[in-house]
Amino acid sequence: MTSFEFPGEYYEIMRRDFRNLAAETEFLASCAPPGSRVLDLGSGTGTNLRRLGELGYSCVGVDQSASFVEYARRAGGEGVEYVHGRAEDFATDRRFDLVYSLFMTLNHLPHDKLRTVLETTRCHLAPEGRLVLEFGHLLNFVESYQQHTVAHHRGDDILITRLARQSVNPHAATWRNEETLLVRDADGQVSLYDNFFDQSVLTGPEVRGLLAEAGFTVTAEYGGFRKEPAPGHGRGPLVIIAAPTPKEAI
Known part of the structure; x- marks a missing residue:
């Protein structure tokens, strides 16, 4: 999904x-x-x-x-x-x-x-x-796996803070990535978005x-x-x- x-x-x-x-x-x-x-x-x-x-x-x-x-x-x-x-x-x-x-x-x-x-x-x-x-x-996933990560992305007076959680389903050979995006726009308004995706290994x-x-x-x-x-x-x-x-x- x-x-x-x-x-x-x-x-x-x-x-x-x-x-x-x-x-x-x-x-x-x-x-x-x-x-x-x-x-x-x-x-x-x-x-x-x-x-x-x-x-x-x-x-x-x-x-x-x-x-x-x-x-x-x-x-x-x-x-x-x-x-x-x-x-x-x-x-x-x-x-x-x-x-x-x-x-x-x-x-x-x-x-x-x-x-x-x-x-x-x-x-x-x-x-x-x-x-x-x-x-x-395979090694892409093994070496990059981190259960929790925080990253910041900037552009055009916009700050995006990405909070990510990874989990593994070994029986299905999939990685679930769950992310929360906190976005501060140029006018100072803050919005929140939940995002997820599964990746097949x-x-x-x-x-x-x-x-x-x-x-x-x-x-x-x-x-x-x-x-x-x-x-x-x-x-x-x-x-x-x-x-x-x-x-x-x-």
Whole structure:
């Protein structure tokens, strides 16, 4: 289960503390030329899509958060369309040159939905298209686990204090993240939001196996968006590029 129903402008502030938009944009642009059709599964507030739209891509974003999609639509973006819905429910007759899912969106899917989502994504791709997945794998979770954390995020005279609690369900191989956001706006008003999300614990071999079963061939793996090698010790996120496997090779 996942809940991200708080104002998108606050997510944008927090996102800047975790992500490198320039590196992500350069990476994604290297996977498909300008003018390509792009699908973002788990598009959040549309940060990546707005940047790609500026570069001439035709973009569609899908996200389950009504608040984030509302913010993304208000923020606009040339050639960008937003759909409110879950990745596993998204259906379209259109074909895309690039489909991507970043920032642990894959981990937010239940284990029993992963193969179906990847098979559906295979149908969304053009024959020469590419799929980019960024996900956290086992040691990511083990090493970053903290039962309680407090973090502060600042932007445009807004202060966000994030109080987070993690708990583990070992039988389901999931992490539950429960967060309380205390937000002080520029006018001194304070608001409170409760947020939670579950993340499935994945491993590299598991995802590679699911991709093969869904009709994909892994073409590259990296340890980040600077295309650095995936570290041998297994820590940090894993970024995988995959292509549809030709039918004659299946």
